[in-house]
Amino acid sequence: MEAPDFSAELYRDITEFAEGTPSWVHSAAEVGTDAGLLLFAVLFVAGWWRARVRDARAMGLALAAPFAVVAAYLVSEVSKTFLEEERPCRAVSGAVHIAACPSPGDWSFPSNHATIAAASAAVIVVAWRALAPVVLPMAALMAFSRVFVGVHYPHDVAAGFLVGVVVAPLAVLVFAVVAGRLVDAVRGVAVGAALLGVGRAAPLADTGGAAVGASVTIPDLALPDVAGQSEVTVPDVMGGLTRRQDPRP
Template sequence: MDTLTHVDDSLLADVNAFARHTGWLHGPLLGYATYGIVVFAVLLLSAMLVSRTGPSRSLAAAGWACLATLVAVGVNQPVGHLFGEARPFTTHPELLILASRTSDFSFPSDHAVMAGAAAAGCWLVSRRLGWVATAAAVVMAFARVYIAAHYPWDVVAGLLLGAMVTLLGWWLFRGPLIAVTGWLRHRPLLRTVFPEPTSAQVTAGRDATPVGTRT
């Protein structure tokens, strides 16, 4: 544990030194670290739009991606209280602090949990969206360390926890989620918004099988 803490502190110091020499990045990365949740909301909305006329399996995955992101952040709350890790800016006053000073716990990072969950959910829908979301998640994780809001291990653990909640939940509840989605899209109010795919769309979709699909 002492070795991990030393590595964590060392990486934080390296990133903070980089931050001191890249003043031109302060604004963009602080903005993204604070408001980047909007990017993931857009990605999840894109997943819903991509799946809107697709098979129920794809639409269910998109719906679960949205729900799992909220579930993952909820799961993280007791985990954070369990570890009770203080923020870097309270234990390392010598750091360049760009983050707002908050009183909540540092490990795991809520922002990284959200990003990891959303990225994993996008992979369930589309490889292209998955790659974009993964890149956005990595940048979010780096940005949270860059502004000294978290230690590196906080964001790594957050990404892993978020992805685990999404993927484990899909593995456990995929069948019921697909069944409920198929039933819902036959309801009059939803039929026009989420129409069932045509045979041509089903055939085309076979060439873009998302991660997690059995063939």
């Protein structure tokens, strides 16, 4: 597969700009992708901890998230082996690049780094929507850094990002169905409760103001003496109530 001309030209413009930036920017761009993936891993752990006090579906999403990222990565990696696009740091004449050019046979399209970054952000958004303003821009910056350091074309990272945001959310929803069914059962044993938490307590039923489980007393009834009888009948009870209410001796 050969890269389109517009992407090669854009690659040249970006890498030439990158070469003129300060050395600390070069260093930050080189380590930025891996550092971002480490941060996503920390957020996966935080999501698991957060789900320990939530319902089975929330824990299922937290447990399924890493597997969904792996699924997206596999789609990207398999695509690479079929398409075999050469890296721009070798294919573009006079290319400049900050990072070392990957070895021959390490194909360019789509970008695995962009796929993993986008997939990680997408599954975190599915499970923990409030983090979307943080993780989505971070994933986009991580994907762009692969062009900035000169190891991918722009269309490589765009395609990788698309694979991540499409495949990973679908996979996490499917995996979470299976994981969620197991969570309640695993939480029923001591080790499982320690790892997955106890989940969210079920809401109390409406009892008209009385707490569930509270004892309800019945006024003391002057029941008739039914010693020797095999059972107490309704007339017996009503007779006792009548004698209690009648003031006559």
